[in-house]
Amino acid sequence: MDAMQRERYSRQILFPAIGEQGQERLLAAHAVIAGCGALGSFHAAALARAGVGRLTIIDRDYVEPSNLHRQFLFEEEDAEAALPKAAAAARRIARINSSVQVRPAIADLTPANVDELLGGAGIILDGTDNFETRYLINDFAVSRGIPWIYGAAVAAYGLTMPVIPRHTACLRCVYPEPPAGAQPTCETAGVLGAIVSAVASLQVADALRILATGEVHARITTLDVWGGIVRQVEGPSRDPDCPCCARGEFPHLERRARAPVILCGRNAVQVEGSGPLALTTLAGRLESLGPVRVNEYVLRAQFNGYDVTVFADGRAIIKGTSDMGFARSLYARYIG
Numbered sequence: 001m002d003a004m005q006r007e008r009y010s011r012q013i014l015f016p017a018i019g020e021q022g023q024e025r026l027l028a029a030h031a032v033i034a035g036c037g038a039l040g041s042f043h044a045a046a047l048a049r050a051g052v053g054r055l056t057i058i059d060r061d062y063v064e065p066s067n068l069h070r071q072f073l074f075e076e077e078d079a080e081a082a083l084p085k086a087a088a089a090a091r092r093i094a095r096i097n098s099s100v101q102v103r104p105a106i107a108d109l110t111p112a113n114v115d116e117l118l119g120g121a122g123i124i125l126d127g128t129d130n131f132e133t134r135y136l137i138n139d140f141a142v143s144r145g146i147p148w149i150y151g152a153a154v155a156a157y158g159l160t161m162p163v164i165p166r167h168t169a170c171l172r173c174v175y176p177e178p179p180a181g182a183q184p185t186c187e188t189a190g191v192l193g194a195i196v197s198a199v200a201s202l203q204v205a206d207a208l209r210i211l212a213t214g215e216v217h218a219r220i221t222t223l224d225v226w227g228g229i230v231r232q233v234e235g236p237s238r239d240p241d242c243p244c245c246a247r248g249e250f251p252h253l254e255r256r257a258r259a260p261v262i263l264c265g266r267n268a269v270q271v272e273g274s275g276p277l278a279l280t281t282l283a284g285r286l287e288s289l290g291p292v293r294v295n296e297y298v299l300r301a302q303f304n305g306y307d308v309t310v311f312a313d314g315r316a317i318i319k320g321t322s323d324m325g326f327a328r329s330l331y332a333r334y335i336g
């Protein structure tokens with residue numbers, strides 16, 4: 001650590017549990033933020049300010065005006081330009097702490113890319129909005145021995161749980177299977193910025209503690225910021241027969257192909273492409289159908305009453321339908 005770093009992080013170094021040694025560990029650490037919506041944008045800003053040396057920020061979506069009341073990293077300009085969240089976050093983090101190395105990944109975290117995106121992580125923070133991705137993270141983290149911090153928030157309610165593989169309970173020790181049926185989402189039940197910040201803040205504190213000391217206080221915390229209720233389950237115990245952390249079965253890593261995904265509550269479907277696309281060439285093809293805007297990350301086109309966003313990795317989000325078959329055929333017909 002040099003003199004400028006010692007000054008910059010001085011108030012954190014004064015906190016005895018971190019100290020100089022803990023700060024050195026943070027500066028050398030690599031945290032992966034899986035999902036950069038409301039939770040993830042808090043994680044990214046807080047970890048960058050705390051001096052975590054490397055951040056990988058993964059997100060599949062773009063900034064919309066309805067994100068701005070709770071997703072602290074993003075600004076009106078980002079929503080107007082429909083910037084991918086990972087790219088907008090990287091740009092903002094560079095202004096918050098220019099010494100942090102940020103790798104933005106504009107991608108959907110899937111079994112096919114999980115190794116590349118999460119492989120070098122010292123810790124993974126859950127900023128996702130769906131159980132499919134959380135079970136994927138849990139399987140990957142346990143299989144590699146990487147700590148991760150589960151977090152979720154909707155309406156005024158949220159919860160968080162840190163997982164240190166083979167030391168604390170994993171997600172599947174506590175919830176062996178993803179919940180059945182439709183779950184409330186921020187799009188259907190709404191969400192308060194205050195619950196997101198509260199949950200994300202607990203996740204960040206656990207991440208800093210794990211990175212600086214290797215230890216964490218195992219518990220599940222549930223919060224209701226409107227009702228003013230905080231509950232904790234101390235040290236949830238490991239299931240000695242857990243399929244994941246005891247028996248070493250990782251089925252969520254093995255699902256190779258993903259069907260189109262309905263983006264819950266948004267009347268939109270995500271379609272996986274078969275590979276990278278030249279967005280400017282595609283823009284030329286779509287221009288006769290309606291308005292098209294393109295930048296280095298993303299193309300947006302409106303035609304036939306649909307709002308179509310295509311990412312450079314070939315993925316598309318088709319707004320205006322929740323019919324997966326229709327979305328796939330629209331993709332095949334107009335995009336590739």
Ligand SMILES: [Zn+2]
Pocket residue numbers: 169170171172173174238239242243244245246
């Ligand atoms: Zn387990």
